[in-house]
Amino acid sequence: MKVAVVGAGIIGVTTAWELAADGHEVTVFERRGSVAAETSFANAGVVAPGYVTPWAAPGMPKKVIGHLLSRHAPVRLHAKLSAGEIAWMWRWWRACKLSTYQANRLRMQRLAYFSRERLHRLTRDLKLDNERSDGYLVLLRTAKDHAMVQAGLASLAELNTRFEMLDAAQCRAVEPRLSDETPLHGGVYLPEDEVGNCRQFTTLLRAESQRVGVRFRFHTQVQKIVAGKTPQLIHLYAPPEESTILIRAAGESAPNDAQDTQPMALHAITESFDAIVVCAALDSAALLRPHGLKLPMQAVYGYSITAPLRRVEAHGDVGPRSALMDERYKVAISRLGARVRVAGSAEIGGSTTRHDPKALETLYKVLHDWFPGSARLSQAQVWKGARPMLPDGPPVLGRSGIDGVWLNLGHGSSGWALSCGSARLIADSIAGRTPPIDTDGLGVERLLT
Numbered sequence: 001m002k003v004a005v006v007g008a009g010i011i012g013v014t015t016a017w018e019l020a021a022d023g024h025e026v027t028v029f030e031r032r033g034s035v036a037a038e039t040s041f042a043n044a045g046v047v048a049p050g051y052v053t054p055w056a057a058p059g060m061p062k063k064v065i066g067h068l069l070s071r072h073a074p075v076r077l078h079a080k081l082s083a084g085e086i087a088w089m090w091r092w093w094r095a096c097k098l099s100t101y102q103a104n105r106l107r108m109q110r111l112a113y114f115s116r117e118r119l120h121r122l123t124r125d126l127k128l129d130n131e132r133s134d135g136y137l138v139l140l141r142t143a144k145d146h147a148m149v150q151a152g153l154a155s156l157a158e159l160n161t162r163f164e165m166l167d168a169a170q171c172r173a174v175e176p177r178l179s180d181e182t183p184l185h186g187g188v189y190l191p192e193d194e195v196g197n198c199r200q201f202t203t204l205l206r207a208e209s210q211r212v213g214v215r216f217r218f219h220t221q222v223q224k225i226v227a228g229k230t231p232q233l234i235h236l237y238a239p240p241e242e243s244t245i246l247i248r249a250a251g252e253s254a255p256n257d258a259q260d261t262q263p264m265a266l267h268a269i270t271e272s273f274d275a276i277v278v279c280a281a282l283d284s285a286a287l288l289r290p291h292g293l294k295l296p297m298q299a300v301y302g303y304s305i306t307a308p309l310r311r312v313e314a315h316g317d318v319g320p321r322s323a324l325m326d327e328r329y330k331v332a333i334s335r336l337g338a339r340v341r342v343a344g345s346a347e348i349g350g351s352t353t354r355h356d357p358k359a360l361e362t363l364y365k366v367l368h369d370w371f372p373g374s375a376r377l378s379q380a381q382v383w384k385g386a387r388p389m390l391p392d393g394p395p396v397l398g399r400s401g402i403d404g405v406w407l408n409l410g411h412g413s414s415g416w417a418l419s420c421g422s423a424r425l426i427a428d429s430i431a432g433r434t435p436p437i438d439t440d441g442l443g444v445e446r447l448l449t
């Protein structure tokens with residue numbers, strides 16, 4: 001089949017790879033100039049299936065309200081929320097019901113464990129080197145934090161996830177550079193979880209996909225989908241100003257990244273396919289709305305700060321060995337090769353361009369508490385990304401109900417951890433194969449009530 005994939009984040013690129021592996025002729029359309037240029041750019045990189053849970057959970061609304069006025073709040077609400085954001089919060093609040101939460105958690109974790117298996121297989125078979133390290137340590141600052149995680153630990157046990165409860169000294173044995181000046185009660189250590197560079201993985205998988213024939217069209221905005229047995233995409237090649245001049249002058253080959261089959265025309269083009277898979281994260285909603293499909297998806301913004309680790313001659317470098325989560329502040333600290341990344345915050349309302357200094361202050365605080373002086377902060381890169389969040393938790397995978405159009409979107413805070421499994425499931429679904437795991441509750445139907 002001739003298949004179009006819209007979006008070249010981690011979800012679009014893994015989808016393209018799996019479709020090509022099934023023998024399809026695949027073209028990926030991406031409005032930016034490279035893969036992983038938006039939310040997949042600088043996330044925390046954590047792959048911890050047992051911690052892939054819905055943010056719509058019992059007790060969460062109370063916690064969110066309780067945090068609103070605190071200085072280092074993990075969740076922040078913009079002063080002026082739009083009608084869409086308020087409607088989304090209403091649906092989120094309804095999904096916090098215990099039975100809904102339990103059902104969604106099971107769906108997400110089933111997909112997350114399958115996904116980790118696929119990620120390992122791909123990494124091993126293709127020899128992808130994406131700055132990965134093993135192990136995930138959840139830091140519990142106080143006995144109160146320890147008490148708060150007990151319910152989660154029971155569910156880890158139910159899932160047969162390997163974890164160990166550690167005291168402070170044992171935590172420091174796992175992460176030898178952890179500061180002993182910040183009070184620490186203990187931690188939960190998950191030796192089978194990991195951290196890896198999502199953007200680097202996406203870039204490497206793009207190269208592998210091109211090797212097996214996937215075509216990438218960068219700087220190409222999909223403007224419209226025309227449904228049908230052979231659905232069509234209307235897309236516009238819109239390179240940055242300077243490339244436009246260059247192409248017009250040369251009149252032939254396209255520049256650098258765009259070289260792979262870029263049309264030279266600067267007007268909209270209509271192209272037919274046998275199937276279209278929408279992996280455009282938040283912007284999927286605008287592409288699907290004209291077909292009557294209203295996806296309740298909202299941006300939940302988060303930040304990361306990435307900086308080179310400082311080397312201290314006699315002791316090697318001073319940062320983390322792998323990934324950690326400060327449970328109190330919901331901030332992740334990840335080792336990515338020779339750099340450290342600290343990521344967190346959940347902001348509803350606002351935009352990717354407006355940074356909240358208080359949220360960044362929390363990230364710097366957590367890094368300083370646990371690994372003081374470990375990073376060259378003068379060289380830090382600050383990033384803000386928009387998690388494509390559905391109100392109840394799981395992503396949407398499978399048929400859209402629109403002829404010829406399939407969906408792989410809404411992965412929220414866990415798109416990297418869920419990507420390889422989601423991609424395999426969508427490829428199986430298009431091929432009409434029985435999925436290797438139960439996909440109950442991952443369809444779009446659940447959101448149409």
Ligand SMILES: Cc1cc2nc3c(=O)[nH]c(=O)nc-3n(C[C@H](O)[C@H](O)[C@H](O)COP(=O)(O)OP(=O)(O)OC[C@H]3O[C@@H](n4cnc5c(N)ncnc54)[C@H](O)[C@@H]3O)c2cc1C
Pocket residue numbers: 006007008009010011012029030031032035036037038039040041042043044045046047220221222223279280281282283284287301302303304332343344384385386387388409410411412413414415416417418
């Ligand atoms: C601070 C932070 C930390 C996170 N940490 C983790 C973590 O530790 N583990 C984890 O699993 N997840 C994490 N996430 C979540 C994860 O990053 C996302 O779930 C994931 O990146 C979503 O991938 P995506 O491909 O759906 O979206 P994107 O990466 O945003 O890709 C969508 C692509 O579609 C393109 N596009 C959109 N519309 C069009 C159009 N009309 N035409 C052409 N192209 C289009 C966009 O340009 C974009 O490149 C984190 C997120 C944030 C913000």
